[in-house]
Each structure stands twice: as structure tokens, then as C-alpha cells.
Amino acid sequence: MMNSNTDASNDLNWLAFRYVAGEMAADESAAFEQRMLNDLDTCEAVIRSAQLCESVDAAFDQPAAPVMAPAKLAQPHVETRPAGRRFSVAASAVAGALALTLFAVTSRDGVPSHEARETSEIVRLWSDSADASASVADDADATVAETAQAADIHVPDWMIAALEAKQRDAEEDDIIEN
Amino acid sequence: MSSSQDAERISPEAVAELYAEFGDDLRAYLTAVLKDREQALEVLQVVLRKTLEQGHLVTENLRGWVMRVALQEAMLLRRNQTRERQVLEKAAWKQSKPSDVPDLALSVPMTVETVKIVRQAISDLTPDQQQVVRLRIYEDKTFAVIAQELKLPLGTVLSRMRAALQKLEVALKDYAKD
Incomplete structure (x- = not known):
């Protein structure tokens, strides 16, 4: 009894596979579809067969490389670490340039003025935040947006405007003092 | 449709639950029948709409009913396409023959x-x-x-x-x- 059930099940699975694989002639396929209309077991066999084919296809499709979960597959491959390093180097260069400019503008007498210290603080904070961003990028799992942002480094306008204002103030102070 | 009848209808939430339960099976089934993933998704939409409209009238196993509706809709789509093709052929349009090769590409994300x-x-x-x-x-x-x-x-x-x-x-x- 058990064997006949198994045989019947195997027969049905085989028919389902032939249907899914398109190995049936047109009249046989039509007859099988009529059977599907009236028999849920036949429908289930078709579902199992379709899913088995998909699994086998996927198994052959990705033989060597580790299979990635669907969520990971949706993400484009991004080289985050080099971008993070590039960002860090660029940020340090910009911060250094700003510091030199600042030094030239505000420390003519060798003693940093109050404005110089304030501006220096802005530069230090910006530099720190840039380093922090770079380390986040380095810590992997950075998003595409973050990477795109990192690749497009520029000195913010507010920073330039702030420095120009400070420079103007310092020059005005010099004029008043002289 | 009267409001009392509306009240008896399957709620969209219940249809969503039904979809979560065997939506993947249904997609695999329709892909097996139609040999075309896009068409399978198209029919899937129709099946879900019909379930929402008529599901409350079903007295048998709901999964079995959904499978039957899915097959009927798939066959209807195929018949319409055949008819359309015949009309086009009669009008001497150059019609590319649909592929005989079953499309067994992934319709369900493989874990x-x-x-x-x-x-x-x-x-x-x-x-x-x-x-x-x-x-x-x-x-x-x-x-x-x-x-x-x-x-x-x-x-x-x-x-x-x-x-x-x-x-x-x-x-x-x-x-x-x-």
C-alpha cells in the first residue's frame, strides 16, 4: 500500500516535472491542465517541481562563490575601504591647507588672536568630523550614497565664507589698531 | 454591492496574509503554467483582486480555489494571446514566435x-x-x-x-x- 502511494506520488511528480520543463506534447499538456483544474495535489506537484527547478538552476548558477541572501544581492558591490581612505587623505589635506591659511592670516605677530583661536576651533571640529566620517566609511557597510558623498569632497561654502569674514575682521582690527 | 455584502468580504489584510502564506507558491505555479515570469505576475494581480472580490463566497479550501482561479486566468490569458496572434498572422503581420523554451528563471528568491x-x-x-x-x-x-x-x-x-x-x-x- 505504501509502495503504491509512493509510486503514484513519484509518477505525479514526474508528470509535473515534464509539464514544467515543457516536455509534454500539446494534447498531453492540455489534459494535464484539466487535471490541475480538478485536483489540488496535481497543482501542488507542479509548484514543487517549479521550485525544485528554480533551486537546481540557482545551485548550478552559483557553484563556487558563496550564495548571498536576497537583501545582499540587491546591493551593488561597492569598494568602501579605498573610498574611505581617499576621503580621509582629502579631508586631512583640506584641513592642513585651512590651518596654514589661518596661520598666515591671523598670527602675524606670533600670538594667535581670539579670532584665530575661534577659527582654529572650527577647522579642528570640521577636520575631526571628516575623520569620523572616514572611519565610518572604513568600517564597511557604507551605503552607496555615503560613498558617493565621500568621493565628491569639496570645502563647504560656509567654511570659506567664515574664513573670509574672519580675515576681513582681522584686517579691520589691524587698521584700527594702527 | 451593498454595505452588508462589503462587510462580509475578505479584508485586504486577510488577502495580504494569504499572499504572505503562499504567494511564492502561486508565483512559481503561474510561472510554470505560463512559462513567463512577467505574465505570471500579471495574472497574480488578477487572482488577488478576485480573491478580494469573491473570496468570501468560497466554501471549499481557499488555497485550492485560488489555485483553480489562477490556472483559469492563466489559460484565459494564453487563449487571448493565441487568438490575438492568429488575428495578427491573418493580417500578415510579422509576428515573432514565442519561445518554446520554458522560462525557469528565478521567480522566487532562493534562500x-x-x-x-x-x-x-x-x-x-x-x-x-x-x-x-x-x-x-x-x-x-x-x-x-x-x-x-x-x-x-x-x-x-x-x-x-x-x-x-x-x-x-x-x-x-x-x-x-x-
Whole structure:
């Protein structure tokens, strides 16, 4: 009894596979579809067969490389670490340039003025935040947006405007003092 | 439709639950019937709409009813396409013949685990069986072509495939039980 059930099940699975694989002639396929209309077991066999084919296809499709979960597959491959390093180097260069400019503008007498210290603080904070961003990028799992942002480094306008204002103030102070 | 009838209808939330329960099965089923993923998704929409409209009238097993509606809709779509094609052919339009090759591309996202299990099950097959499975499912060759290429009787190829499928089905069933 058990064997006949198994045989019947195997027969049905085989028919389902032939249907899914398109190995049936047109009249046989039509007859099988009529059977599907009236028999849920036949429908289930078709579902199992379709899913088995998909699994086998996927198994052959990705033989060597580790299979990635669907969520990971949706993400484009991004080289985050080099971008993070590039960002860090660029940020340090910009911060250094700003510091030199600042030094030239505000420390003519060798003693940093109050404005110089304030501006220096802005530069230090910006530099720190840039380093922090770079380390986040380095810590992997950075998003595409973050990477795109990192690749497009520029000195913010507010920073330039702030420095120009400070420079103007310092020059005005010099004029008043002289 | 009266408001009392509306109240008896299956709620959109219930349809969503139904979809979550066997939406993947339904997609695989429709893809197997239509051999086209896009069309399968199109019909899936129609089936879900019908479930929302008529599901409350179903007295039998709801899954069975949904499967039957899905098959009917798929067959209707196919008939309409055939009719459309005939009309176009009569009008002497150049019509590209639809592919006879079943589209068994992934319609359901494979989990890492499923693919692992199937890959393991494939590696447990005999080399002869592995070869036939690869040629039939992954390379999408018909049994007749495989028999010709391997210089084997068609019956031998079919036997190997059938034995391989039984093993793969058992492996997947065992995995599903766990």
C-alpha cells in the first residue's frame, strides 16, 4: 500500500516535472491542465517541481562563490575601504591647507588672536568630523550614497565664507589698531 | 454591492496574509503554467483582486480555489494571446514566435539555505545523474537533445533524470520538515 502511494506520488511528480520543463506534447499538456483544474495535489506537484527547478538552476548558477541572501544581492558591490581612505587623505589635506591659511592670516605677530583661536576651533571640529566620517566609511557597510558623498569632497561654502569674514575682521582690527 | 455584502468580504489584510502564506507558491505555479515570469505576475494581480472580490463566497479550501482561479486566468490569458496572434498572422503581420523554451528563471528568491541543500543533494547524485540534471535544468536542453549528445538511448536519459529528481525531492522534503 505504501509502495503504491509512493509510486503514484513519484509518477505525479514526474508528470509535473515534464509539464514544467515543457516536455509534454500539446494534447498531453492540455489534459494535464484539466487535471490541475480538478485536483489540488496535481497543482501542488507542479509548484514543487517549479521550485525544485528554480533551486537546481540557482545551485548550478552559483557553484563556487558563496550564495548571498536576497537583501545582499540587491546591493551593488561597492569598494568602501579605498573610498574611505581617499576621503580621509582629502579631508586631512583640506584641513592642513585651512590651518596654514589661518596661520598666515591671523598670527602675524606670533600670538594667535581670539579670532584665530575661534577659527582654529572650527577647522579642528570640521577636520575631526571628516575623520569620523572616514572611519565610518572604513568600517564597511557604507551605503552607496555615503560613498558617493565621500568621493565628491569639496570645502563647504560656509567654511570659506567664515574664513573670509574672519580675515576681513582681522584686517579691520589691524587698521584700527594702527 | 451593498454595505452588508462589503462587510462580509475578505479584508485586504486577510488577502495580504494569504499572499504572505503562499504567494511564492502561486508565483512559481503561474510561472510554470505560463512559462513567463512577467505574465505570471500579471495574472497574480488578477487572482488577488478576485480573491478580494469573491473570496468570501468560497466554501471549499481557499488555497485550492485560488489555485483553480489562477490556472483559469492563466489559460484565459494564453487563449487571448493565441487568438490575438492568429488575428495578427491573418493580417500578415510579422509576428515573432514565442519561445518554446520554458522560462525557469528565478521567480522566487532562493534562500541561502535552500540553495545549499540542493547543491549538497546534487553532489550526492551519481555523476551520470548530475550530468543529466545539469543539461536538462541548467542548460535547458530537451531530453531528445541530451540523448543525442550523450549517445544514449532516450529511455536511459529519462531514467537517470527521474531517479535524480526523486533524490532531490526527498532532500528538499527532509529540509522542509526540519
